[in-house]
Amino acid sequence: MDDIKRLKVHYPWIQTPLIVSAPMRLIALADMAVEVSKAGGLGFIGSGTNQTNLASDLQSAQSLLRDSDIHSSTLPIGIGFINWGAHLSTTIPLIQQYKPCAVWFFAPSTPASLQAWTEQTRHASPDTKIWIQIGSVAEAKDALAVHPDVLVIQGTDAGGHGLAQGAGITSLVPEVIDTVRTMCPNAKPGSLAQAPIFLAAGGIAESRGAAAALCLGVSGVVMGTRFLASNEANITRGYRDEIIRAADGGQTTVRTKVYDILRGTTGWAESHNARGVVNRSFVDAQGGLSETDNKRLYKVEEGKGDVGWGVEGRMTTYAGSVVGLVKEVRASADIVIEVREGAREVLRSLAEHVDKSRW
Ligand SMILES: Cc1cc2nc3c(=O)[nH]c(=O)nc-3n(C[C@H](O)[C@H](O)[C@H](O)COP(=O)(O)O)c2cc1C
Structure with a gap:
């Protein structure tokens, strides 16, 4: 099964290319996550290092989704954690109760802690997919130890936290994909050893950037900065105006x-x-x-x-x-649709150029 088909099986409401809103701590809450998923993307709640509000955020998401057209065996939004500070023991019962479609792990303190988060999540909710955000080829190799379902490849242009020393997605994405694919040869489709699905993050805010990332070999894109200027971002007017x-x-x-x-x-x-x-x-x-x-x-x-x-x-x-490139505040759903449709259009028109031998 190719990666696009795998995405559509795991997250049946999505449209492709997949557009994801990043789990921005304190900023990306239930309403953003739900609006993004309802528009055919995949929205994440940013739970970060503090899970005090996670139960109420999940409850809000569940009630906002009650009348939606999405039919899914999992809750059709994800939860993002900053693992070095997040609380595993308070989180696992919530994952078991709400069964989010995905959890997003970032910056674990040790390989053993990443292993614990992954194993306990899979045990609590076997259909919840494990996403790991990495920022280098070395981090991607290390992440393979837990067999992630998705690798989010974060380039150095990204807003918020990431590796201090890094590369942009144009070089990072293909090198990570080549390296990971070499390390996961001939794995049976559907087995844990199969190579993860790849997404790009960092420096994408509109259709041209999204199309460029797709050309690098990913199946979808993650945007953070773009969603700061959305109706649903939980930020002050001063912050939004500055964006x-x-x-x-x-x-x-x-x-x-x-x-x-x-x-x-x-x-x-x-x-x-x-x-x-x-x-x-x-x-x-x-x-x-x-x-x-x-x-x-x-x-x-x-x-x-x-x-x-x-x-x-x-x-x-x-x-x-x-x-x-972020020039106006829009509804999160409109951002998802505009970037997805725009990226398709960019790729279509490029293909037409090649077909007509203009290059
Ligand atoms: C304001 C802000 C807060 C963020 N908070 C988190 C976070 O809590 N956890 C996380 O994994 N990534 C976080 N990120 C990084 C995003 O996951 C993502 O990698 C990044 O936004 C992608 O780059 P872009 O900002 O160019 O779209 C944050 C990004 C921004 C802009």
């Missing part, structure tokens, strides 16, 4: 640990940092302002509301280098 304003993301976003430090988000390994829009906090840190003073100014800024965002603001604005 719409920022342009030329190669210059105006940066991978750094500064924002984590200011926000007191401790626990990420040295190997990881996060991409966000450059603002006064970062510029001052570069200029030598002490951590203590920068934190104090950040706290003051927190009290200012929406004006705390912007080039002269101090509030963290995690976003990817693709931010300059």
Whole structure:
């Protein structure tokens, strides 16, 4: 069975190419996940490192899905975890109860912890698929130990957290796919040893980027930054306005640990940092302002509301280098449909060019 068919069997409501909304912690909640899945994509709740609200988020998703046309033996949304800080023992009963179609694992502290999460999830809900987000060929090889169903290949353009040192998807995706396929030769279709399905993340916000990723060999794409400017994103107006304003993301976003430090988000390994829009906090840190003073100014800024965002603001604005292509706030469902249909159109017109020997 080819990968597109496998996707359609595992997630029967989807349309392809598959468009996925990333599990952005505190931002991608039940309404975004449900709207994305209802539009034929696959939406994730971002549960991150803190599962306090997970039961109520899942309950909301379940009730929002009650009148939908989706027929699935699993809950047709996924849950994303940041594994180094997530709580396995509180999560497993919820996976058993709600049976999400997928769980998304990211940044486990050790291979053994990834093994525990995977085994216990499969035991609690055998139809829940295991997705793992990786950012390098080495991480992809390591992930194979748990036989993931899906590998999300995250390039360095991605917004939010990822490997501090990385490559863009144009080089990373084909190298990961070639390496993984070589390591999973002749596995029986449907067996755990079969190569995972591949998706690309990082630097995709519209149809041309999605089409380009499909040309690299993935079956679908994940977008985070694009969905920050959606009706369903749980963010402040200041944050959303800054996503719409920022342009030329190669210059105006940066991978750094500064924002984590200011926000007191401790626990990420040295190997990881996060991409966000450059603002006064970062510029001052570069200029030598002490951590203590920068934190104090950040706290003051927190009290200012929406004006705390912007080039002269101090509030963290995690976003990817693709931010300059995000120009309007849309409904999540419209984003899914527009990118999916647009990518098909880009590929169709390229194929036509080749057919007519224009190249
Ligand atoms: C604001 C923001 C928050 C994110 N939070 C998470 C998270 O909690 N867990 C996770 O696995 N990935 C997270 N990511 C990364 C996404 O999973 C994804 O790799 C990334 O958004 C893709 O790149 P793009 O932003 O260019 O679309 C986040 C991304 C953003 C922009």
